Amino acid sequence: MASVRLDHLSKTYRGGIAALSDLTVTIPNGEFVCILGPSGSGKSTALKLMAGIEEASAGRIFFDNEDVTLTTPERRDVAMVFQSYGLYPQMTVAENIAFPLMLRKMPKAERATQVEEVCRLLGIGKLLRRYPRQLSGGERQRVALGRAIVRKPRVFLLDEPLSNLDANLRVSMRQELRRLHDILGATFIYVTHDQDDALAMGDRVLVLADGRLQQYDAATRVYRYPANRFVASFLGRLPMNFFQGHLETRGDAVTFSNDDLVIAVPDGKPPASGTATLGVRPDAIVVRAGQSGRDAPVGFVRWLEVVQPDLYATVEVGSHRIIAKVPEGEPVEVGNPAYLHFNPGKLHLFDPTTGARLNPAPEEAAPVPRRRREALA
Ligand SMILES: Nc1ncnc2c1ncn2[C@@H]1O[C@H](COP(=O)(O)OP(=O)(O)OP(=O)(O)O)[C@@H](O)[C@H]1O
Ligand SMILES: [Mg+2]
Structure with missing residues (x-):
């Protein structure tokens, strides 16, 4: 060994x-x-x-x-x-x-x-x-x-x-x-x-x-x-959603925005301003039927697909096609309006030029299981 x-x-x-x-x-x-x-x-x-x-x-x-x-x-x-x-x-x-x-x-x-x-x-x-x-x-x-x-x-x-x-x-x-x-x-x-x-x-x-x-x-x-x-983009069953936009800081609040989206970036300390790529996995966005979401991007459902065991919708918001998870029982249908909730704890910011991560990952010690038994010793 x-x-x-x-x-x-x-x-x-x-x-x-x-x-x-x-x-x-x-x-x-x-x-x-x-x-x-x-x-x-x-x-x-x-x-x-x-x-x-x-x-x-x-x-x-x-x-x-x-x-x-x-x-x-x-x-x-x-x-x-x-x-x-x-x-x-x-x-x-x-x-x-x-x-x-x-x-x-x-x-x-x-x-x-x-x-x-x-x-x-x-x-x-x-x-x-x-x-x-x-x-x-x-x-x-x-x-x-x-x-x-x-x-x-x-x-x-x-x-x-x-x-x-x-x-x-x-x-x-x-x-x-x-x-x-x-x-x-x-x-x-x-x-x-x-x-x-x-x-x-x-x-x-x-x-x-x-x-x-x-x-x-x-x-x-x-x-x-x-x-x-x-x-x-290499990990994950469904492709991560990527958005190009700008970061802006007002007081303690950091916001990512482009022509179609305005999303609050809660934790971490990304660079205060400048261009950025926002990445969000489909399972970190929840889609709801209707158009009543306050502060939530609204669009139209273009496609539904099952990725066992869950249902995912592709929602067109302005020029974006966003893949998001449909909660069980939510009456989301193709052609109908829907709104999206981004899980604030699961936002990834990347440098648009180098692709490097901008918002720091939590430092917690990685739990590495180590089990050893000397069965063959
Ligand atoms: N003996 C060789 N002579 C020249 N080029 C090689 C040789 N072996 C591998 N390569 C090249 O080196 C690169 C890496 O090859 P490698 O076999 O390490 O890839 P891999 O990650 O194992 O890919 P795969 O998943 O297809 O097995 C490739 O571009 C391949 O064409
Ligand atoms: Mg190989």
Whole structure:
């Protein structure tokens, strides 16, 4: 088990492709960190650099205080699990899992005990004599994990290991993985482009775009307090509503406004004046039928859609099309007038040029769960 520290880590592939640029983060020992980002953002590159499969172009990698930047993959003592499982087709499940122990020349009896133990943990004890082709996707996934676990590596590196699974199996494998992590107490670094994976499993989430770090924060905070406009729009089922406008301060009161909207900005201390982008998630705006809302923007309902379990309306207010949540039982109908209530505690202000967050996120210590049991020790 080890903490992982990346210090100004960069990777430029041949041809000048900058896949990862100047990444500096520390992943604490025993934590479950998800690397989240769109396709091509450098997630797999970051993982391969940690595994030692790719060589860094600049920067350093530390496991605890040991500099492993130039260490071979074998000596780094990490286990990597790929999307494609990478099982040996000519070996049984038991042989596949025992393989890393064989390479270490562990005696046969001891090997068998360890394989059994890991298979019990993963619930694949009945599959030991089967070959990979005789297994379902989820079962193959577990075998690949089993092969990683028997090695008791310092760090687990997982690259989209659930992407071949159907939606239901995915949900249960997420829980399984999280449970495994909690039992093993090892450092897990998990790459995914799926925000649900990241938010469900990660203690912390590291968001990448174009090879650059966007935010590294507790899973709950990347959604609640996105550090910039990219993170704000990448997370969330429905697109965040964005508005261009001006900030104005009178006394203590800060107001955001444009031709169609006037919205009071309550807390935090955004810059007193100037242009700004306001971001509000659809679930932070409530739509009501009618046009009686005092101080509330009024418009016409253009579209209704169900995003389980809720109903959302697209309301046209001046030149804006605003997506907002319809409370249960509210008689909102397409073509009819409606008014909108913005939740004042859930307003995000961004710099219109750089996209950086303007209103500060609360400083509260991020609750990072750490459960460790030495079941396999
Ligand atoms: N061996 C390589 N040679 C040249 N360019 C590469 C190589 N591997 C990756 N790249 C490029 O580096 C960038 C980052 O790739 P990477 O595989 O890290 O992305 P990713 O975030 O894992 O994407 P995905 O979600 O699609 O797996 C991409 O632009 C990709 O085309
Ligand atoms: Mg990848």
